[in-house]
Amino acid sequence: MSLPFPEYWPTPSPTVAFRERRRRWAERFSGNAVLAAGLSRPRNFHASRFPFRAESHFLYFVGRHLEGALLVLREGQPTLYLEPPHPDEALWSGPTPSLEQLERELELPVRPHAELELDESYATLPPPDAESAFWLSEWCGRELEPASGALLEGADAALADAIIELRLVHDEWAVAQLRQAAQVTGWAHEAGLRGTRAGRREATVRGLMEGVIVGCGMSTSYNSIVTVHGEVLHAERHDGVMRAGELLLCDVGAETPEGWAGDVTRTWPVAAQFSESQRVMYELVLETQRAAIAAVAPGVRYRDVHRVAAATLVRGLTRLGVLRGDPEELYERGAAALFFPHGVGHLLGLDGHDMEGLGDRAGYAPGRQRSVAPGDRYLRCDRDLQPGMVVTIEPGFYQRDGLLAGAGALRDVIVEAELARFADVRGVRIEDDVLVVPTGSEVLTEHLPKDVAELEARRRAG
């Protein structure tokens, strides 16, 4: 059987990558600190668990999913502590490297848990849930609250800021990982595009896409969205039958074994062609996305990239006659949020929404806070862009239930008769992963089809 995806295997980062990151960490943070790999989570019951995925801060410095391990920085020196493999476990889990082997492989001192002594002076970062918080609290000798990124104080806050500084700007090895994630994410989207047919289910396409990701040795970096209801932003149902005349929105990304994420959305027609109205609206979203990508460059404030997208969309909708009035004024009044209620994107790295476990501390520069305006409240990032940062650029157009009813004072600017022409466009989103480079930006997911003609050609060739 010929494979529905390439034979491919991800290349791990070299040992030096992690050594160098740990060195830079010690340079930036002078106190003592501990980072937990975390615990696996139960699925059905205590002993039936989801695959273990280490916490991202830990992965950044160690690169391996070592359940229960703790990376300690003490007087500038990192040491890894974990439970030595139990001989009885070999029958079930296979040979596990001894601590000595691990020490050689990682080029990092590795000691057994039993030798670990921490006190409350050790800084740490918020665990994701009560289970890990309880576990880590026992080690640290102080009560840690889960998921309280916004409330960090003292040494914990300083630790968070040091790590944010490192993780914000990706080193060459991180970029190499993100390129691999983008590569496999691309193959997944190609497989989904080729397998889309009227009469099939959304789940069929999801299976084709996730099969590629797993088959290439990766995992999904977030719960896949594969839906003919693109207007539902985080749709997690896949039971719908796809019908000719509908658009299929696929927001699916691959994650490398070291945890680096791809995050891509494409929207394509279920039948082999966009309808005229779908094509027109799709091309407006694409114009919007291209304008936003063009705005990405060092020194640019990310909120302004968002605003470029929103303004471009409003201008286009005015041009199409869907909105009436002066585009600048409409934009100022927040008209973009009627159809594009979320932010233009977010940081991307080891997490799909990178470092959002620290609340807005990573996404927002010090002193900046989320706006409460409808168009900006869901903007997850407002940093000045620097070379090495990776952000997603993902504007969209959505027609939601109650759109007119919820438009408030803006209801008058919507030309209902013109909007009705686009009734077969429920939701379009186009998302790419964009690396900031000294001269502007590089789209890591550039190789994925995006133009109407390209999408239609692949869809027909399927």
Add this chain to the structure above:
Amino acid sequence: MSLPFPEYWPTPSPTVAFRERRRRWAERFSGNAVLAAGLSRPRNFHASRFPFRAESHFLYFVGRHLEGALLVLREGQPTLYLEPPHPDEALWSGPTPSLEQLERELELPVRPHAELELDESYATLPPPDAESAFWLSEWCGRELEPASGALLEGADAALADAIIELRLVHDEWAVAQLRQAAQVTGWAHEAGLRGTRAGRREATVRGLMEGVIVGCGMSTSYNSIVTVHGEVLHAERHDGVMRAGELLLCDVGAETPEGWAGDVTRTWPVAAQFSESQRVMYELVLETQRAAIAAVAPGVRYRDVHRVAAATLVRGLTRLGVLRGDPEELYERGAAALFFPHGVGHLLGLDGHDMEGLGDRAGYAPGRQRSVAPGDRYLRCDRDLQPGMVVTIEPGFYQRDGLLAGAGALRDVIVEAELARFADVRGVRIEDDVLVVPTGSEVLTEHLPKDVAELEARRRAG
């Protein structure tokens, strides 16, 4: 593109199934009780979560993954409590049924969380982790320990026993679900078999198999094992390159949207043919499995099915010259465990290891306890079989590191020179899902290829 799997969609159980189960629950348990659907679990961080999978006891009576819902039995009447959908959530999650709609669909009174009042008299079952234990403790007004199935007391123990009694013997709707899981599990294995080739990775086969499962609207019921190191019982690595001359062991199962599990293992050659030694050993494991399946019948003690398997394997190994001595005596001395160290199988239902969240309370009949003997200590079930029970039958043959060194007093019975002939057999397991019927048993996964000739033909046709 023609699909690598059938176009298929699982059929849900009718509403009456759950109503009837709730009725039977109230009949068997006279106190007040509460069953939690549970909470989703974080993956990367608090807001980036694994797909929510409700707890199995809850699914049994409700059939839907309603995060945070609580099913209360009060004076014999069930009521479902949950948080009403928040209007702001519709943008992200799509339209969610109102409590009134849900009440009509489920034919069950549904009330908002705000109206729920419990006291410590309500019986409940152990939550899977500290996070859910903390949450449920707040509702119940008493401290609940996570995963303490073995230690239940009083009303909690009575509740567990009532539910075990129900869940042990599957009703027609449960069997219909298990048949669907078996169907899709079969397609997954067929896809894996056809896609196996020397030079490809284990992950390639895993991707093909899981693609089928997701594409058919199901999820994996446990973490897939796809490995050329079948001797590692719960191998979770898939990075190995498959080589001609190796066997690939695939233990992969599908779970229906209502939570019912398939659990199947097949072992096939990476090249198009078994070697002579592989064929001989495979056929012995198959003979062992068939003998165990033939022993399944109402009134039979499951431990005796395990013993049939162990004795068959020992007789076969003696016949092959790998063991020397009298087969009966070898069996009595525990020689089977040298090569077959785990149990012959387990209960199957809503969990891969059904109800193991209650410790051995479900798997072992009252008054029966796990043996500490090497051959029996991992036996997960020792019940008298009844029509409607579903068990897996999954004997294996494994050559592990240190086999000879760890054989102790049994070392002398192993004929090393003869065993050396089977050096290319690292691990073979053959597992099917078996329903106990009044006349004996029905193999729900009978349609999957299992004979050497069948496996080779499909492998070649791939």
